[in-house]
Structures are given as C-alpha cells and as structure tokens.
Amino acid sequence: MGSAFTLGKIFGIQFRLHYTWFIIFVLITVSLSWQYFPLAYPDWNNLTYWVTGISTSLLFFSSVVAHELAHSLVGRANDIPVKSITLFIFGGVAHMTREASRHGAELKMAAAGPISSLAIAGLFFLLYLGLQDINEPIAAMALWLARINGLLAVFNLIPGFPLDGGRVFRSLLWRFSGDYKRATRIATRVGQGVGYLFILGGVLIMVFFSGQWFSGLWLAFIGWFLTYVASASYRQAQWQLALQGLTASDMMTASCPVVSSDVTVSRLIQEYIFTGGYRCFLVTDGGELKGILTLRNIKSVAQPNWEVTQVRNIMTPVEKLKIVYPDQDILSVLEQMDESNINQMPVVSEGRVVGLITRDNVIGFLHTRSRLGI
Numbered sequence: 001m002g003s004a005f006t007l008g009k010i011f012g013i014q015f016r017l018h019y020t021w022f023i024i025f026v027l028i029t030v031s032l033s034w035q036y037f038p039l040a041y042p043d044w045n046n047l048t049y050w051v052t053g054i055s056t057s058l059l060f061f062s063s064v065v066a067h068e069l070a071h072s073l074v075g076r077a078n079d080i081p082v083k084s085i086t087l088f089i090f091g092g093v094a095h096m097t098r099e100a101s102r103h104g105a106e107l108k109m110a111a112a113g114p115i116s117s118l119a120i121a122g123l124f125f126l127l128y129l130g131l132q133d134i135n136e137p138i139a140a141m142a143l144w145l146a147r148i149n150g151l152l153a154v155f156n157l158i159p160g161f162p163l164d165g166g167r168v169f170r171s172l173l174w175r176f177s178g179d180y181k182r183a184t185r186i187a188t189r190v191g192q193g194v195g196y197l198f199i200l201g202g203v204l205i206m207v208f209f210s211g212q213w214f215s216g217l218w219l220a221f222i223g224w225f226l227t228y229v230a231s232a233s234y235r236q237a238q239w240q241l242a243l244q245g246l247t248a249s250d251m252m253t254a255s256c257p258v259v260s261s262d263v264t265v266s267r268l269i270q271e272y273i274f275t276g277g278y279r280c281f282l283v284t285d286g287g288e289l290k291g292i293l294t295l296r297n298i299k300s301v302a303q304p305n306w307e308v309t310q311v312r313n314i315m316t317p318v319e320k321l322k323i324v325y326p327d328q329d330i331l332s333v334l335e336q337m338d339e340s341n342i343n344q345m346p347v348v349s350e351g352r353v354v355g356l357i358t359r360d361n362v363i364g365f366l367h368t369r370s371r372l373g374i
C-alpha cells in the first residue's frame, strides 16, 4: 500500500506507518487543540489545549496499535503468522502470510480487535469517571478517547469483508456452509454493499443538509474506501487460494543459462533472448556466480546503450540476492520478496542454483489460471 516507514518491533511484529497517518495525526491534533477542547472547556489556557490535544492524538494512535496487536497476538496463538502491520488512515492492516485455515481461528482473530477497542474504551471511561472532579484536562482526554475507541469498535464491526465484522461474518458463513470461497464472496458483496450505502448516505446528506456537507463528503469517502478495500481483499484472497500448497520449485524457471559477466546486452538479446527464448540468466565470472539477470534488468537500459552495456552493470549482484529453497511454499517466497523489495530470487538446492523464481513467474501463473477460468 505505497510508502510506509518502519516504526519498530513489538512482540516480534514489525509496525510500519503509512504516510497518510501523519496527515491524520496533524488533523486530529489541530481539531482537538483548536476546536474541540476550546469549545467544550473554554477556561483552559492555550498551552493546556495543545498539550492535551497532542497527548490525546498520541494515545489514540496507541489505541489503534493495541487493536492491531490484539489481532496479531490472537492470530499467532491460532497459527496465523503476522509479520508486519501497516498503520494507515483508517487504522491498521495486518500482513498475514496466509489466511486462516480454520473458521474458529479466523473468528477469534477478527473479534480480538473490536473487543480490545471496547475494553480500552471502558478503561478510558473509568478514568474519566475517576478524574472528572480532580483533573479536568486528563478527564476530558479520557472521555474523548473512550468515545473514539467505542466508535472504532463499532466501525470495525460492520459486517463487510475485510473489516473485522466482515471477517467474523465470513467465518460464520464458512462454518455453516463449509465453503470458504463462497463465504469470502458473500462477505465481500456485503462489504461492497455497505460501502455503496455509505456513499449514498453521504450524497444524501450533502444534498439535503447543506450545512453538514463536510460530514456527507467524509461519509461518502469512507464508503468509497470500503468498496475499494472489499474488492482488493477479495482479489488477494483469490490469489492466495490459487497459490496455496505450491512451492518454489513448482513455479521457478529451471532453464537459466550461464552467461559471462562481460557479455553485452545487445549480444545477450540477439543470442539468448530472441533465438533461445530465455528469460533469466546466471551471470558468472570464471565459474563463480556473480549475479542474476532477468528481463526487468534489461528493461532498465535504453536501447541505444545496449551495445556498450555489459550484463555485470545491470545484473542483480549476488550480495543483494536472497535465496529460497525448492520446497519453500510460494506465499512465503512472495512475502520475502515484499519484505526485501526484490523481484527475483535464486532457488538453491545443496549449494547449487537450480532455478530462478520471479514475480513475473507468479503473475504469469495467476494469469494463465484466470484465462483458463480456474
């Protein structure tokens, strides 16, 4: 989902922050410190508004982290490994290596988030009750946080996939029908339907309550977002299903010829790609593996420079390569590629390169499958 930067690890799970979060952080802080607190509590001084506003935003952010962490830890306890979580505009997205293989596990993992948000809301509400006569700014902060966490729980319980409620809904459909694919499809349709209802609601508000046009726009935007994530997650679920059980050796290109590192790109294209039909190369220097080369590398060179560029200048050098094993499952290979931001990995067996696996291999496979209507 675009650019995100790494915050650090909690319980071995990597947390990443999408840049949209900074916008949300500033918006929340400013609207709290400038509008909400001054209107609700007119007798504080300026510094108090800002300190309370910033602290509230930070604690809201921590609440979202706790929600995501609850999903991840419950998931992990149920054999659904979660390696990283990206926090973005509406909360978080956990990156799971694979979807749950049991409906019970999915139900628990999905429900853990809203339950933790409700629990956090409850704790903040207790804090508010305890402090309302003692410390007004902290009590005000606690009240706002109790409300927003309650809202977060309710929003996530909307039964449209891939929201938490949609996942709960899917796991129940799955449980009663025994059909994972169908359950996913129905939960996705409901997710899209809810999204369209939000858009419709937003438009109606803009038309009939012109004073509330901003709320209407916001609602429509959330609706658009819901329909978008529903379709995107559905596609992802489909390809995860298609790739389940396949290994690197099922999908690698085994015939990667060996070329010397001083071969020029134009010779490579003439002799190997046009006539030989090869798509990948092992680049060696005196018998030693120096790097690998795919069509992607070649695309990075402008045609006029093909004569003067040697493959050693454009290959992916061996230091930058991460290796996979023939029996490694393909979803974990893809995940490794994502993590290291690479497009190809040599498949190594007993110290020898036996093939090359690229993203293009996987995309090609999925393409063929969909053309065959599988």
Ligand SMILES: [Zn+2]
Pocket (backbone or CB within 6 Å): 067, 068, 071, 113, 114, 156, 164
């Ligand atoms: Zn959640």
